[in-house]
Amino acid sequence: MSxxxxxxxxxxxxxxxxxxxxxxxxxxxxxxxxxxxxxxxxRPVLVLLACRAAGGKDEDAMPFACAMEMIHTYSLIHxxxxxxxxxxxxxxxxxxxxxxxEATAILAGDCLLGYAFETMLDKxxxxxxxxxxxxMKVIAQLSGTKGMLVGQVVDVDSEGxxxxxxxLEYIHRNKTGGLIKAALMAGGIIGGADEDTVNLLESxxxxxxxxxxxxxxxxxxxxxxxxxxxxxxxDEKNEKVTYVSLYGLEKAQQEYxxxxxxxxxxxxxxxEAAKPxxxxxxxxxxxxx
Amino acid sequence: MSxxxxxxxxxxxxxxxxxxxxxxxxxxxxxxxxxxxxxxxxRPVLVLLACRAAGGKDEDAMPFACAMEMIHTYSLIHxxxxxxxxxxxxxxxxxxxxxxxEATAILAGDCLLGYAFETMLDKxxxxxxxxxxxxMKVIAQLSGTKGMLVGQVVDVDSEGxxxxxxxLEYIHRNKTGGLIKAALMAGGIIGGADEDTVNLLESxxxxxxxxxxxxxxxxxxxxxxxxxxxxxxxDEKNEKVTYVSLYGLEKAQQEYxxxxxxxxxxxxxxxEAAKPxxxxxxxxxxxxx
Numbered sequence: 156m157s158x159x160x161x162x163x164x165x166x167x168x169x170x171x172x173x174x175x176x177x178x179x180x181x182x183x184x185x186x187x188x189x190x191x192x193x194x195x196x197x198r199p200v201l202v203l204l205a206c207r208a209a210g211g212k213d214e215d216a217m218p219f220a221c222a223m224e225m226i227h228t229y230s231l232i233h234x235x236x237x238x239x240x241x242x243x244x245x246x247x248x249x250x251x252x253x254x255x256x257e258a259t260a261i262l263a264g265d266c267l268l269g270y271a272f273e274t275m276l277d278k279x280x281x282x283x284x285x286x287x288x289x290x291m292k293v294i295a296q297l298s299g300t301k302g303m304l305v306g307q308v309v310d311v312d313s314e315g316x317x318x319x320x321x322x323l324e325y326i327h328r329n330k331t332g333g334l335i336k337a338a339l340m341a342g343g344i345i346g347g348a349d350e351d352t353v354n355l356l357e358s359x360x361x362x363x364x365x366x367x368x369x370x371x372x373x374x375x376x377x378x379x380x381x382x383x384x385x386x387x388x389x390d391e392k393n394e395k396v397t398y399v400s401l402y403g404l405e406k407a408q409q410e411y412x413x414x415x416x417x418x419x420x421x422x423x424x425x426x427e428a429a430k431p432x433x434x435x436x437x438x439x440x441x442x443x444x
Numbered sequence: 445m446s447x448x449x450x451x452x453x454x455x456x457x458x459x460x461x462x463x464x465x466x467x468x469x470x471x472x473x474x475x476x477x478x479x480x481x482x483x484x485x486x487r488p489v490l491v492l493l494a495c496r497a498a499g500g501k502d503e504d505a506m507p508f509a510c511a512m513e514m515i516h517t518y519s520l521i522h523x524x525x526x527x528x529x530x531x532x533x534x535x536x537x538x539x540x541x542x543x544x545x546e547a548t549a550i551l552a553g554d555c556l557l558g559y560a561f562e563t564m565l566d567k568x569x570x571x572x573x574x575x576x577x578x579x580m581k582v583i584a585q586l587s588g589t590k591g592m593l594v595g596q597v598v599d600v601d602s603e604g605x606x607x608x609x610x611x612l613e614y615i616h617r618n619k620t621g622g623l624i625k626a627a628l629m630a631g632g633i634i635g636g637a638d639e640d641t642v643n644l645l646e647s648x649x650x651x652x653x654x655x656x657x658x659x660x661x662x663x664x665x666x667x668x669x670x671x672x673x674x675x676x677x678x679d680e681k682n683e684k685v686t687y688v689s690l691y692g693l694e695k696a697q698q699e700y701x702x703x704x705x706x707x708x709x710x711x712x713x714x715x716e717a718a719k720p721x722x723x724x725x726x727x728x729x730x731x732x733x
Contacts (some may be wrong), residue, residue: 182597225588232710233554258600261550262593265557269588272561276581283574292565301634304551308471311547331602 157327159200165213168217169221173274181387185255185263186270186427195442197367198223200435201338202345205356208429211346212305218278219290219345222271223338226270226298229267230307230334231273239311247384269331290341294314297340300334324365328430331371332364339363362418369411370442372397376404415440448489448706448724455488456480458510462563474552475546475559479517481535484731486656487512487722488492490627491634494645497711497718500635507567508634511560512627515587518556519596519623528600536673559647579630586629591622607685620660623651628652644710650684651707652725658700661686663692681733704729 168192176183199220206216235242235250238258243253254261273292279287296302306329313322339360343353372381375390376399390397397405415436420435445731460610488509494507524531524539525546530543539589541549568576585591596620602611628649632642663672664679665688679686686698704725710721 179594179597179601181601182594220652231592233550236550238542254584260526261522261525262597262600264554265518266589266593266597268554268557269584269593272580272584273588273590276577276584279577280574280581283577285569285572288565288568288572288577292569295558295561295565300555301562304555304558305468305471308464308468308555309549311551312468 158431159438161318162203163196163202165217166196166203166220166224166357169217170224173221173225173270180307181255181259182263182266185251185259186225186228186267188254189232189245189251189263190224190267192248192335194246196224198334198338198441201363201432203437204429204432205342205348206346207434208425209343210428211342215278215282216342216345218274219287219294219341220338222274222294223334223341225271225274226294226303227265227334228234228296229264229271230303232264232267234307235345236260242385243384247325278322286344286347290344293340293344294337297333302329302337306330306333313396315394320373320401323396323401324362326406327365327368328361331368332361333338335364335367336360352425355424359418359421359436362421365437366411366414366418367439368399369407369414369428372441373404373407373411412440447720448727451489451492452485455473455485455492455509456514458506459513462510462514462559470544471555472550473611474548475514475517475556476523477543478534478540478552479513479556481537483513484533484723485513486728487516487623487627490624490649490652490721491631493718493721493724494628494637495635497645497714497721498632498635498637498641499717500631501596504571505631505634506566507563508583508630509627510565511583512623512630513678514556514560514563515583515592516623518553518560518567519587519592521553521556523596531674533674575633575636579633582629582633582638583626586622586626591618591626595619595622602685608694610691612685612687612690616654616657620657621650624653624656625649641714644713647724648707648710649711651703652728655700655707656728658687658696658703659728661688662693662700663695664688701729 173331174190179311187409201222202216202220203213206213231245233255234240236247236252242250248254251263275287275291298304307324308328310326310330313326327385336357339356343402344355345394348356372390375387378387390400398410402410418436419433422436424427425432463472463476463479465476477498491509491512492502493501498595520534521540523529524534531539533539540552562602564576564580587593595615598611599615599619602615614617625646628645629642632645637645661679667676669676679689687699691699707725708722711718711725716719
């Protein structure tokens with residue numbers, strides 16, 4: 156775990172360098188406010204550890220790790236907007252549109268998405284290698300029309316409706332799962348993984364993403380607002396269909412453990428170099444927020 | 445001009461293929477509604493003609509031409525939102541958030557930006573060549589933190605303020621000029637242009653972008669709502685500083701012609717293959733909307 160702490164420090168340092176304020180300052184302030192608000196840095200850590208698991212170097216994967224966090228943050232800023240989830244709090248602080256204003260929040264999200272590609276393309280042009288194009292393609296698709304965004308579209312469209320278990324899974328596999336899969340696959344690709352390994356990473360990502368979401372649903376009913384930094388029981392209040400509302404708390408917890416174990420079994424197959432990735436995924440089972 | 449008509453038809457065909465509805469249909473409907481609303485296709489035409497001017501083929505540049513139109517449309521959808529310009533009409537039809545709803549408009553914009561990169565990365569991975577990475581980098585920067593988005597940020601921030609001529613130029617050079625420069629440069633790069641030629645295309649783009657914006661300012665006071673498909677005299681109503689309000693109509697018209705001529709002089713330097721590009725830029729001086 157102390158290694159993860161160092162990783163997160165390195166990620167935060169790199170992110171803060173990328174987001175150093177310049178003209179027009181307000182937009183960099185808004186981007187920095189949201190990106191530097193803390194958080195687990197789950198996606199960038201997965202990029203770096205998957206890259207290591209495939210035998211690659213942190214420095215090659217770092218721009219992609221930071222890009223993933225920028226994309227994740229842009230999606231949170233836009234999700235929080237009044238026209239979407241209308242959330243006032245995120246990680247215990249006012250959301251971007253509350254701290255600044257709506258126009259700034261829309262633009263900060265747009266900027267972060269664009270800046271993620273600028274960041275990856277800087278690396279891809281100074282160190283021209285097909286693996287970077289492949290990694291960008293995976294990230295573009297899984298954050299876009301083959302992942303996160305379509306999951307979000309169906310999620311918004313399902314609000315207040317009694318959706319099926321299939322639709323719930325579609326939402327989570329894409330909305331949360333998209334970026335987590337992209338992180339593991341892009342990290343592996345940059346580390347030099349062959350196709351079979353990338354496929355294995357994809358399936359690990361699928362499991363980790365689903366497990367992560369089930370845990371979120373569980374914490375919403377078992378944690379406190381102080382620990383989570385956001386209101387609890389919000390799913391019930393918003394009449395949201397979740398794993399807990401569909402299957403009950405006990406079955407959701409069982410499913411969570413089953414999927415986590417499946418991810419760990421597959422990570423073992425990646426061999427010795429994937430030990431830090433294995434430990435990290437194992438550590439996620441203990442998360443309390 | 446008949447050649448431009450064919451070009452626009454080809455662009456529209458390609459865009460409509462890219463945006464063919466699939467699950468979740470609503471977001472493709474919203475993207476298609478805004479992208480296929482007509483418009484001059486200025487940016488994609490410039491990509492294709494700059495590519496031809498550099499000796500390249502339309503088929504190589506087409507994904508980038510379409511990506512430019514997706515990025516342009518995403519920026520219009522987000523600009524029209526209630527928190528931004530709060531416009532109800534665009535090209536004579538309800539804006540995206542009026543036709544659908546705000547959440548859908550925000551997501552349709554996000555999707556179009558992401559999809560633009562998916563589209564370019566598809567081409568860049570099936571036909572691996574450094575020129576595509578270079579073109580993507582130019583487009584990412586000039587639509588992002590080195591162009592369109594920072595121009596838009598300063599524009600939003602200037603609303604209701606008496607801004608200086610320098611700030612007005614910063615806004616236009618970036619907000620409108622960013623994508624037009626990117627179109628010409630990316631087209632040239634894909635066509636195989638050397639560095640000097642790309643620099644010349646950049647300077648042509650600078651002029652065309654500025655001329656385009658001055659013309660917009662002029663049309664806002666000299667045209668009719670029927671011809672423009674949007675309200676006239678909106679700049680005055682919104683107390684917006686424009687070239688016309690700063691310099692008066694006559695001087696704005698003179699400046700428009702001076703800059704257009706500078707663009708045409710530079711286009712001549714590109715030689716015989718740039719004749720269609722020259723004719724197209726010349727034709728822009730006649731535009732009435």
